[in-house]
Amino acid sequence: MTLKHSFAIFITVLVLPLFSFAQQTQNLQHPADSIDNFIHRLMEQRKIPGLQLAVIRDGKIIKNESYGLANLEHSIKTKPESIFSVNSITKAFVGVAIMQLVEDGKLKVTDPLSLHLDSLPADWQKISLAQVLSHTSGLPDIMDADEQVMGHGVEQVALDQVKKMPMEFKAGDRFGYNQTGYVLLGKIITKLSGMHFTKFIEDHQFKPAGMNLTRFGDSFDAIPNYAGAFRMTKQVGDSFVRMSSPGVGYMQFPEFFRTAAGILSTSTDMANWIIALTNGKLLKHDNSLTTLWTPAQLNNGKIGGFNGLTNGYALGWPTVTREEHQAVAPVGGGRSAFFIYPKDNLCIVVLSNLMGANPERLIDEVAGFYIPDMKEANGFGLPPAVKKLRTGLLKAGFSNTAKVMANLKKAEPTIDFNENDLNEWGYQLLKQEKVNDALAIFKLNVSLYPQSANVYDSLGEVQEIIGNNKEALINYKKSLSLNPENKNAAERWKALSGN
Structure with missing residues (x-):
């Protein structure tokens, strides 16, 4: 965090008038508790219009609340049925899908890409599925300089373009977040399952987990109860300028790209999916979950990840690798995240509609309400x-x-x-x-x-x-x-x- 950013946050907290979306429109089923008050303050400080929070403990949902506004233009309150984009959390579903195919004997995570896909550049052929899943592949990225998917939504055009690009690094040398590999994983799931990867995930994860409102989509779909997308920045020339209040954001996820991002869900559905996954309903073998959640080792024996918090990456799942209260921690679009603390039998799900809200930075603190030594004020982290x-x-x-x-x-x-x-x-x-x-x-x-x-x-x-x-x-x-x-x-x- 830069000094200027840190100072701005602190001044916002202590001096400037508080943002009122959450305070004016909180939709609780019971009187506010200390966690609600904490979420209130964070929404006010970060100008988050709408948010859902679910807490799972010992395999049961013990708290599930909706806060603020799902839609700013029409002042529509967030409710349990409000649907949020989870962006790259979609990759965790892809990791589960791959492990389901492993359990069915249709592939191994050590398989090279060339075993399942033809017409790959020579440098791509020996890259393993595990390296693709963990972003250690070194593949060139299918996103362009403006952070848009190449090809203007046409899969073959996008693949033809990215195949001409050089490798970013030797496979396994470092962590490099990459969307190309997930497009390839979608093609493999479709090929080996005999159905489009979106249907495979719907049939083998959404339905058995009871995710009744969850679907694939983006800003071009008419989605009932959609919580929208908002952002605090806009592009002016080559720079991004911060606005004083949230503006509307748009997301385009072509269908072939929806292994990288594209799932929309609710905190209830996400909680039910997590319970189904950890209770053995989606994966049959205990070692499958261990494989899914073990961070990839680089060629030098270390692990790599986004930052000091999400410092490792497993098979579609970012990890928080540390001495105390380790977690697996999928994050999406800077707006949604959830942490599973396996040894603590605890999970915190936070979905928001503000790009850049970065809820992963507050989840440990929410967990601290249930595990006091995790509170920042007690020195945790x-x-x-x-x-x-x-x-x-x-x-x-x-x-x-x-x-x-x-x-x-x-x-x-x-x-x-x-x-x-x-x-x-x-x-x-x-x-x-x-x-x-x-x-x-x-x-x-x-x-x-x-x-x-x-x-x-x-x-x-x-x-x-x-x-x-x-x-x-x-x-x-x-x-x-x-x-x-x-x-x-x-x-x-x-x-x-x-x-």
């Missing part, structure tokens, strides 16, 4: 070194950061405190309204990294928040001297100095 620092500061007080740091270094000379880790923790403390504690952490970061423009900018921000504009100006100026291109520091210095 902090790197090991920062956790040790936090423990020491809770005992000695944040005014004693230098002393606690010295003691940690003495006890563990190799301990290392990453600049970005400390910065992120500082912003977490700000969100928790622990401003003085955050100030102590940002000051510590400056002492550890005195040549970083970033740390002075962050310290300037927190000093501005507490009203110490004189010190804020000093730190913004120092940040600019180290990095004259720091736009946030330049803007804040100009605003505070009047120049």
Whole structure:
């Protein structure tokens, strides 16, 4: 997260008037609980028009709520029947479909593409289905520079174009998110099942799981109870400009592309699908689920994923690989996500209609309402070194950061405190309204990294928040001297100095 973005979020939380969609239109079946209040605040802060939340524990739906507006133009409230696009969560369904074919003896995930498809470029032929599913294939991407599917909706044109492109990297060398492989998987499912892949998924997943409202589609389909798509940015030239309120978004998923994205569903249907999957209704063998959810290893033995949270990728399923509360975590379009915590018998489903809402960033916090040690305020998710620092500061007080740091270094000379880790923790403390504690952490970061423009900018921000504009100006100026291109520091210095 950039400093400017972090600061904007914090100011939105504490100062600016709150967005009112969720607050005005929440559709609850019972009085609001603490989770409802949390979701309310997040929707207000992120300007999310509509959202559905489902919580599964021990194989049962224990909470299922609808919030806000499914349609802004006509002020239509979100309800249980509202249908949301889940975008790339569709890939998790494809992973299940492939494992169903494995159980039927029709393929192996180690099979090369050439075993099931003809007329492939030479570099594509030895790539395994597992590498395609886990985005480690190195295939060129079938999306163009404008993030549209090549071929203007014509499958053969799109495939002819992408087949002429060079490989992005050697298969297995790294993680590279890629849609081409999923188009190929759709062709394989269709070929081996004897029916179009959309019908195979409908018959073998939607129907047995009781997903009565779930379907394939996009913005060009007339979908009853559709919750729509909204976005906070619009393209102006080659750049994207943030708007003050959500505008309408459009999604086009040609039928041949609908293994990559294209499923629309409800939180109830998604919860029922997850229960059916984890209860053995969709996959017959226990080891099938293990295979489905095991992150792919790269050629160097490591795993690769989107970011520090969803840091691995299995067979159509992103993974959250960490010491505590590991999860499998499909995400879609920056608007919908769900986390299954296998060892905790817990799952959180969040569907929204705002592109860029990034609900995966709040799901752990929702899980914390059921597993308290997962609450961000309790230190969950902090790197090991920062956790040790936090423990020491809770005992000695944040005014004693230098002393606690010295003691940690003495006890563990190799301990290392990453600049970005400390910065992120500082912003977490700000969100928790622990401003003085955050100030102590940002000051510590400056002492550890005195040549970083970033740390002075962050310290300037927190000093501005507490009203110490004189010190804020000093730190913004120092940040600019180290990095004259720091736009946030330049803007804040100009605003505070009047120049």
